[in-house]
Structure formats: structure tokens, C-alpha cells
Amino acid sequence: MSVEKQGHTKVFSPTNLQDLLSYYRDHPKAVPFAGGTYLFLRKGPRERFGGELIDLGHVSELSQISRTERYMEIGPAVSISKIINTGRHVMPRALFAALKAIGNTAVRNHATLGGNICARNHRLSTYPVLLLLDVRLELRRAGETRWINLNRFITGDEGPVLGPGELVTRIRIPFMDWDVEEFRQQERLFTPEHFIFCGIVSKQKDVISDLRTSFCIGNRRIIRTRIMEAELIGRKLPIPPADRLEMGRMLQQQIERNHPEMDNFHIHRIRRSLNWFLQILNDSE
Numbered sequence: 001m002s003v004e005k006q007g008h009t010k011v012f013s014p015t016n017l018q019d020l021l022s023y024y025r026d027h028p029k030a031v032p033f034a035g036g037t038y039l040f041l042r043k044g045p046r047e048r049f050g051g052e053l054i055d056l057g058h059v060s061e062l063s064q065i066s067r068t069e070r071y072m073e074i075g076p077a078v079s080i081s082k083i084i085n086t087g088r089h090v091m092p093r094a095l096f097a098a099l100k101a102i103g104n105t106a107v108r109n110h111a112t113l114g115g116n117i118c119a120r121n122h123r124l125s126t127y128p129v130l131l132l133l134d135v136r137l138e139l140r141r142a143g144e145t146r147w148i149n150l151n152r153f154i155t156g157d158e159g160p161v162l163g164p165g166e167l168v169t170r171i172r173i174p175f176m177d178w179d180v181e182e183f184r185q186q187e188r189l190f191t192p193e194h195f196i197f198c199g200i201v202s203k204q205k206d207v208i209s210d211l212r213t214s215f216c217i218g219n220r221r222i223i224r225t226r227i228m229e230a231e232l233i234g235r236k237l238p239i240p241p242a243d244r245l246e247m248g249r250m251l252q253q254q255i256e257r258n259h260p261e262m263d264n265f266h267i268h269r270i271r272r273s274l275n276w277f278l279q280i281l282n283d284s285e
């Protein structure tokens with residue numbers, strides 16, 4: 001483990017998980033980083049930390065990708081570029097699209113999936129996708145390991161839920177057979193207009209057997225309307241225009257009930273995305 005001092009900031013660079021967890025236990029105020037592309041973008045140059053940083057990028061256990069028949073496991077310090085190159089033929093297509101949408105090649109060469117999930121104040125590009133895929137995270141601190149579903153790691157405005165000295169050490173993505181997967185991201189990151197839609201569907205012949213959608217507004221508010229999803233599951237394709245309109249109305253009612261603060265502009269975008277997705281679903285027959 002090396003310790004480097006830059007101005008008022010100390011940077012610790014452990015090379016194995018045991019050293020990392022012991023160090024973090026003894027220095028719980030230290031700030032971990034992987035690619036640093038979110039942290040330093042948000043916080044400015046290292047000097048402004050004036051404290052301790054822990055560089056996760058040299059910890060071999062956090063930099064691996066593995067797979068079984070049922071799932072793919074990604075270390076939180078693996079770069080987005082490496083995940084794209086290694087997993088392009090096996091990972092869910094919506095996740096692939098979300099990863100490709102992150103920054104540019106230079107950013108993706110440094111940025112990691114761990115950093116994308118653990119960003120404190122924002123729900124970033126992969127989050128609305130991983131949420132639908134029932135992703136689980138391994139969290140570790142010195143002497144303790146636990147697994148948690150992503151939807152409990154971040155709930156509403158809360159999270160990521162990490163105790164002192166605790167880190168994400170593995171990201172497990174189950175393989176499921178999705179027939180239709182769509183991801184789209186619009187407008188500039190970190191603006192109130194930023195918008196992400198993700199929808200995934202599995203079908204049995206021409207019947208919808210599973211359908212999940214998520215919307216993320218302003219890199220903060222996540223919307224998942226399970227009542228509307230349940231309404232669509234079991235339906236035969238194609239969905240007629242009148243029913244699509246009805247789904248849009250139902251979605252709007254649910255949002256108005258659960259998110260009264262949401263303005264008409266965003267409600268309209270959400271309805272439009274749903275309608276677009278249902279059209280794609282009809283065309284997928």
C-alpha cells in the first residue's frame with residue numbers, strides 16, 4: 001500500500017482488499033474513489049478535499065469480471081470500457097446501451113460501474129437499468145460481508161446506504177431472457193431536464209409475460225409504476241391505440257398521486273416515452 005501526499009490531501013493506494021478494508025476501518029472519514037470522474041468533476045481538484053482519499057483502482061479483487069450461467073459479476077473498480085468490451089455479447093442490451101451513453105471514450109476508460117452506482121447526490125445512467133434487472137451488491141467492511149438489493153441500497157432520496165468503513169465490492173447482474181430492451185437518455189447530465197427511460201419486456205409468443213419500466217428525471221427522481229406494469233403483464237400484442245392511450249392516462253394518474261410535485265412538462269415526457277415504448281413492443285411481434 002502506498003501513501004502519497006499532495007498539498008493537504010493524502011492519497012492511499014492499497015493493492016489488496018484486506019489492506020483496503022483495514023485502512024478504511026481506521027480512517028472512516030477518508031473518501032474512496034475509483035475512476036474519480038464523478039468525484040473530481042463535482043468537487044474540483046484534489047487540493048479542495050484537504051483530507052484523505054482512498055484510490056480503489058489498484059485493488060485486484062475489485063477489478064475483475066466473472067460470469068456463471070445465471071449471472072455476471074463485476075468488480076466496482078472495473079472501467080466502463082472494459083465492461084463494454086468484455087461483456088458486450090452477454091450483458092443485457094439495455095445495460096450495454098446505458099454504459100455506451102456515459103461520457104466519451106476517455107471518460108469511459110476511467111469511469112467505473114461502482115462509481116456510477118455510489119454517486120452520492122445523483123442517480124446516474126446505469127441506475128434506472130440496474131434497478132429493473134434485480135441487481136444485487138456485495139458490501140464489505142473489515143470483518144463483515146453482506147448482500148443487498150440495489151432497490152434497498154438506494155431508496156427514494158436515501159442512499160447509497162453504506163456504513164462507516166463499508167464499500168461496494170461486487171455487483172451481481174442476473175441473466176434473464178428479455179425480448180425487448182430499450183434505454184434512452186436525453187438532455188445534459190446534472191440539469192433538471194436530464195431524462196432517462198428504460199423498459200424491458202419478456203414475451204411468451206405474443207403475450208407479455210414480464211414488463212418493467214423506469215424513468216429518471218434530473219438525475220434524481222426515479223419513477224417506477226408497478227400498477228401500470230401489472231396492468232400490461234398478460235396482455236396480448238399488439239396493444240390497440242385506445243389501450244395505449246388508457247395506459248398513458250393510468251400512468252399519469254399514478255404519478256400525480258405519488259409525485260404531486262411533478263410538473264406537466266415531465267409528466268408529458270413520461271407519457272410520450274411510454275407510448276413510444278409500447279409502439280416498439282407492438283412492432284417487435
Ligand SMILES: Cc1cc2nc3c(=O)[nH]c(=O)nc-3n(C[C@H](O)[C@H](O)[C@H](O)COP(=O)(O)OP(=O)(O)OC[C@H]3O[C@@H](n4cnc5c(N)ncnc54)[C@H](O)[C@@H]3O)c2cc1C
Nearest residue numbers: 034035036037038039102103111112115116118124125168
Ligand atoms: C465529461 C463527462 C461526462 C459524463 N457523462 C456521464 C453520463 O452520461 N452518464 C453518467 O452516468 N455519468 C457521466 N459522467 C460521470 C462519471 O463519469 C460516471 O458516473 C462514472 O461512472 C463514475 O465512476 P467513477 O469511477 O469515476 O466514480 P468516482 O468519481 O471514483 O466515485 C463516485 C462516487 O462513488 C463513490 N465510490 C466509488 N466506488 C465506490 C465503492 N466501490 N464503494 C463505495 N463508494 C464508492 C465515491 O466515493 C464517490 O462518491 C460523466 C463525467 C464526465 C467527466
